Amino acid sequence: MTMTTRRGQARPPESNRPLPHPPLIELSGLRLRGQAQERRDVPPAPFDLVVRRGEMVMLTGQPRSGRSALLNVLGLLDRPAAGSYLLNGIDTAKLRDRERSALRGRQIGFVFQRKMVLPTRSVLDNVMLPLRYAGMRRQQRIDAAVESLDRVGLAAMASFMAWQLSAGELALCALARAVVTKPSLVLCDEPTGGLDEPAAAKVIGVLAGLNREGRTVLVATADQLAAAYSGRSVRLGEPAEALAWPVTLPITGSRAGSRQ
Amino acid sequence: MLRPADAVGEAFTSIVARPAAVTATGFGTLLAVGWFVAVLGLVSTATGKVASVFTQRLPTSILVTGPVPRLLNAPFPFPADVERRVDALSGVVASGVFWQVRLRSPVVVSAAPLTGPVGRGQAAGPRQATPALVAATPGYLAAAGVAVSQGRLFDAWDQSHAADVCLVGSALARSLRISDLDSTHTIYINNTGCVITGIVSRPAKQPSLLRSVLLPTSEATTMFGPPDQRAGARPTVLIVTRPGAAGQIARQAPYAINPALPHRLVVRFKRGPTLLRAQVTSALSRLFVVIGWVGLAIGVVAIAGLTTFCVLQRAPEFALRRAVGARRRHIAAQVLAESVIVGLVGGLAGASLGVAAVVLIAKAVGWTPVVAPLALWPAPLIGAAAGMIAGIAPAVRAAWMRPSAGLSRFPPL
Numbered sequence: 001m002t003m004t005t006r007r008g009q010a011r012p013p014e015s016n017r018p019l020p021h022p023p024l025i026e027l028s029g030l031r032l033r034g035q036a037q038e039r040r041d042v043p044p045a046p047f048d049l050v051v052r053r054g055e056m057v058m059l060t061g062q063p064r065s066g067r068s069a070l071l072n073v074l075g076l077l078d079r080p081a082a083g084s085y086l087l088n089g090i091d092t093a094k095l096r097d098r099e100r101s102a103l104r105g106r107q108i109g110f111v112f113q114r115k116m117v118l119p120t121r122s123v124l125d126n127v128m129l130p131l132r133y134a135g136m137r138r139q140q141r142i143d144a145a146v147e148s149l150d151r152v153g154l155a156a157m158a159s160f161m162a163w164q165l166s167a168g169e170l171a172l173c174a175l176a177r178a179v180v181t182k183p184s185l186v187l188c189d190e191p192t193g194g195l196d197e198p199a200a201a202k203v204i205g206v207l208a209g210l211n212r213e214g215r216t217v218l219v220a221t222a223d224q225l226a227a228a229y230s231g232r233s234v235r236l237g238e239p240a241e242a243l244a245w246p247v248t249l250p251i252t253g254s255r256a257g258s259r260q
Numbered sequence: 261m262l263r264p265a266d267a268v269g270e271a272f273t274s275i276v277a278r279p280a281a282v283t284a285t286g287f288g289t290l291l292a293v294g295w296f297v298a299v300l301g302l303v304s305t306a307t308g309k310v311a312s313v314f315t316q317r318l319p320t321s322i323l324v325t326g327p328v329p330r331l332l333n334a335p336f337p338f339p340a341d342v343e344r345r346v347d348a349l350s351g352v353v354a355s356g357v358f359w360q361v362r363l364r365s366p367v368v369v370s371a372a373p374l375t376g377p378v379g380r381g382q383a384a385g386p387r388q389a390t391p392a393l394v395a396a397t398p399g400y401l402a403a404a405g406v407a408v409s410q411g412r413l414f415d416a417w418d419q420s421h422a423a424d425v426c427l428v429g430s431a432l433a434r435s436l437r438i439s440d441l442d443s444t445h446t447i448y449i450n451n452t453g454c455v456i457t458g459i460v461s462r463p464a465k466q467p468s469l470l471r472s473v474l475l476p477t478s479e480a481t482t483m484f485g486p487p488d489q490r491a492g493a494r495p496t497v498l499i500v501t502r503p504g505a506a507g508q509i510a511r512q513a514p515y516a517i518n519p520a521l522p523h524r525l526v527v528r529f530k531r532g533p534t535l536l537r538a539q540v541t542s543a544l545s546r547l548f549v550v551i552g553w554v555g556l557a558i559g560v561v562a563i564a565g566l567t568t569f570c571v572l573q574r575a576p577e578f579a580l581r582r583a584v585g586a587r588r589r590h591i592a593a594q595v596l597a598e599s600v601i602v603g604l605v606g607g608l609a610g611a612s613l614g615v616a617a618v619v620l621i622a623k624a625v626g627w628t629p630v631v632a633p634l635a636l637w638p639a640p641l642i643g644a645a646a647g648m649i650a651g652i653a654p655a656v657r658a659a660w661m662r663p664s665a666g667l668s669r670f671p672p673l
Contacts, residue, residue, distance in 0.1 A: 069664070077583055078664040097588050105585020112667060116580045120277035130584035132266050177584065 023086075023183060024216050025051040026075060026175050030083035032069045040116055049234065051218065053184070056211040058227055059220040061236030067220040068113060070236065074218065075110045075187050076100045076133050087185075109178030113189040115170040117177070119163040122152065126162050127177045134181060149173075149182040152206050168199025175206055179215075186210055188219045192226065201225060262590050271597035281570045282602055288566055289606025290613060292559020293643045297614025298621075299552035300635035305622050306548070306630055307541045308630040314537040315504040319530040320353070322510050324497040324517065327524045329489040335526070336486060338517055342497055343399040345516045345567070351505030355497055356400025357477060361393035362493040369393075369473055370448045371436045390434050390471040393449070395480030395487070401427075403500045404466055406474070410441050411458030414476050418457070422478035426454045429470040433459050449473065452483065466534055539629050556646065563650035567599055571654040579666025592659040599651025600644050607643015 029046040051057055059067050072078040073085060076092060085092045087103065090256060095103070104110075117126045127145040136144070149155040152172040157165065171191060178186055186206065192200035200223060208229040211217045219226050227233060262270075275282050324339020338357060340346070345353040361367065368374065371387040396404075401413050406427070414425045426446060428438065438444045438459070460469055475483070487493040497517065501509045510529050514522035540629050571578075578591050615631055622629035 023632075068668075072664040072667070075583065077579075077667065078662065101582070101587040104583060110583050112580075112583070114667075116576065116667070118277075118577065118580070121273070129581070132270065133581070133585035133587075133590060134263050135263055137263075171601055181585075183598075 021053040021055075022089075023050045024053045024055075024088055025049065025218075026084075026086040026089075028084050028086075030073070030085060031081045032066050032073060033078060033081040051216060052212070052217055054214050056208070056217040056219070058230035058233040059218060059236060060222055060233055061220075065236040067236055071110075071187050071218070071220055074185075075108050076104050077110075101133075105130055106181055107183050107185055109181065109183035110184045111174050111178045111186070111191050113193060115167070115174045117162040117165075117170060117173055117238065119161070120199040121150065121161050121162055122158065123162060123165065123173050124158040126173060127158075127180050129177060130181050144180055145176070148176040151179070151209075152176045153202065166199075168195050168202070168244075171195055171203050172206070172210045175203060179210060184215060186215055186217045187233070188217070188221070190221055191219060192221060192223045204229060207234050262586070262593075267590070267593055268597060269599060271594055274594065275598055275601060278570075281573075285395055285563055285566050285570065285599075286602045286606040286609070287299075288559060288563040289603050289643050289646060290582070290610040292556050292563065292596070292646060293610025293639055294613035294617065295555040295559065295610075296552045296615040296642065297611050297631075297635060297639050299548050299555065301614060301618030301629070301631040302621065303545050303548035303552075304630040304632050304635070305618060305627055306544055307612050309627045310541055310544065311537060312628075314533060314540075318504050318506060318534070320501045320503060320529060320534040322499040322501065322513060322529040323495050324499065324513055325526045325528075326489070327526070329494070335494060336498060342517055343397060346497065346499055346513055347399075349509055349516055351502050351509050353500045353502055354399060354403035355499040356397040356403045357495055357497050358396040358400045358404075359477075359487045359493045359495040361395055361475070361480055362488055363484060367393055367450055369432075369436070370451075371444055373440055373448050373453075374451050382605070387436050389432060389435055392468065393484075394469065394472050394474050395477040396474050397477050399568075400498055401474070403498045404469070404660075405462070405500075406460055406469065407462040408458030409461035411456065414457050414474075418474045419478050422476065422482045424452070424454045424479060425457045425476065426479075427458050427460050428456050428472040429460045429468040429472050429474075432472065434636055447473070449483070454479075481516055510628045515669040541594075556642070560646045560650045563599075563646065564653055567595070567650055567654040568657060571595060571658045574658070575661055575666035576669050577666075578661055579663040579669075582663040583667065588647045588659040592655040595655035595658045596648060596651045599647040599654070601647070603647020603650070604640050604644040606647070607640035610643055611639035614639070 027047070027049040029048065031046045059070065061067055065182065073080050074087075076087075076095075079093070088107070092100065092103075118129070120128075124145050126143070127148055128141045131141040131144055146155060146158060149158055152175050154169060154172045154176060157169060162170070162173065175188075175191065178188075186207070191203050191207065195203065204223065204225045207217050207219060207226070212231070219230065313354075326334075342357060343355050346352055367390060369389050369391055376389070398413065398415050398419055400406075406413065408427065409430060414423070414427065417423070418425050426447065426449070428436070433439075436444075436447065438447075438456070441456055441459070445456055447456055448454070455476075460474065481487075487495050497513075499509060499513060506529050510527050514525040514527060518525060578586075581591060581594075582588075615636065618631055619629045
């Protein structure tokens with residue numbers, strides 16, 4: 001019942017059949033806490049969402065519609081204001097900091113909106129960072145990081161300092177860091193934001209490749225290319241539509257882009 | 261689980277990556293520890309100065325006498341080589357034996373031979389006097405600081421040969437109308453001729469010597485017999501010590517003079533203001549140590565504030581670390597480790613700065629710089645401890661930041 005059963009099976013994006021895999025993410029009655037400036041925009045009504053293993057889901061919605069806040073909750077960086085969040089069947093509300101940190105480190109890969117890296121460290125150091133906290137030995141860390149960089153096509157720049165990278169390379173570096181621990185869930189917040197078309201295509205290509213390997217990928221983006229690879233799209237309520245929440249959720253199996 | 265070596269390595273790398281912030285924090289530690297070391301160094305320097313001022317004023321003379329005699333012919337209370345024994349003690353400058361010559365009838369000293377029988381009532385004549393006679397060894401002359409305006413002091417040869425020589429005090433010489441040794445070179449003690457070797461002009465310790473006649477002890481014994489201890493002519497050893505050594509020599513001298521019965525000897529010396537010195541230096545130390553600790557505490561608070569500020573600036577970084585699997589304690593440990601490392605280096609530099617300050621200030625004032633190793637060696641550790649104490653609050657702060665709040669503060673591309 002693990003994702004490895006799907007490894008190597010390419011799932012065409014237009015597939016519309018019911019997913020046989022168990023749910024990885026189960027949100028029920030979830031209410032987001034939101035951040036100060038977003039608070040008034042956060043949908044006031046609780047909502048439900050189920051994401052199964054191996055799915056690639058696109059989160060759409062207006063800016064400040066709570067996509068980042070939702071990703072923070074899904075990535076165990078924040079706790080929901082109300083409702084329950086089951087990750088892999090485990091109620092995350094009952095987890096302690098130590099267990100949440102371990103899950104973040106091993107199960108979840110996060111690509112942040114602002115492509116956060118430590119600018120004064122080398123690309124290799126940045127990619128190795130999660131492995132440090134996993135307690136891996138240095139040589140193992142280097143091997144895993146090089147492999148991860150190789151996958152995103154950035155291996156040649158491993159010794160560059162992070163501040164020397166272009167925006168596209170930064171995005172790939174952040175992506176390599178997110179997948180270096182081989183997580184089962186990859187969360188991406190605007191991974192193609194601010195990138196030119198070739199760079200965006202490369203990022204989306206890597207994400208699609210990860211999904212083909214059986215990893216569950218959630219992408220918050222308005223990128224049409226991402227929509228083409230996503231199994232379905234989930235549209236978060238716009239501020240003006242807040243009262244209509246949660247009628248738009250979940251929208252399972254629809255072709256991404258048809259909702260746009 | 262983060263490996264300890266990785267944690268320290270991560271802290272080091274973070275420090276190197278933020279030279280400006282680290283320099284500011286390290287400079288704070290440097291000033292705090294430098295202040296602490298400088299104040300402690302100035303305390304010991306000032307204490308040393310005070311002690312030396314007091315020591316210069318400490319008495320350096322010790323008098324040792326024998327037991328109070330009960331027999332008519334009490335034995336001489338000291339061994340023959342008493343001076344050699346005492347001089348062997350470390351801290352003794354000079355020593356010598358002396359006693360007042362006391363006889364039943366006064367001794368008449370004259371500048372010319374007396375014609376009639378020597379007796380009471382004849383002392384009033386011209387160029388006659390009945391001065392005090394002091395038997396002394398050459399060592400005593402050195403210990404008492406006796407100096408002559410004319411002639412020379414009597415010496416070991418005179419002493420060993422019991423030569424008929426004497427020293428005359430300048431006041432006595434005037435009353436005997438002896439102006440120079442060329443015209444008058446002999447005085448008569450109870451009509452026995454005695455060559456004047458010198459006229460005493462400056463007895464540093466005992467002004468009464470200016471009105472006395474000084475004889476070698478061997479000559480005095482030959483002339484008047486052994487000292488009559490019942491009559492008050494008690495032999496005494498005068499010991500002059502180096503400054504500050506008097507107390508110790510006073511304890512050691514009886515054992516050196518008479519190891520068998522040291523307690524039968526009577527030792528007299530002024531204790532001097534040792535208690536006052538102790539009070540002054542301890543009050544000085546307490547005051548300065550309080551100032552030192554207060555400075556260090558202020559420094560720690562300042563470093564803590566600075567570190568907290570830096571930690572708040574680094575909220576995005578900590579959020580990122582949390583997002584990739586760091587636990588709260590990893591963040592706290594990193595902040596603490598960085599703070600301790602910076603404190604250690606700052607403490608090292610501060611110790612150097614403190615010592616330099618002490619040396620420069622002492623040189624400017626003209627004192628001898630004194631820095632106790634006990635104040636110096638722990639300085640880096642004090643810096644590290646200061647760093648740790650100052651790092652606790654920021655570490656807790658960093659550990660309990662909400663990752664999502666930190667992420668939103670990450671600078672945009």
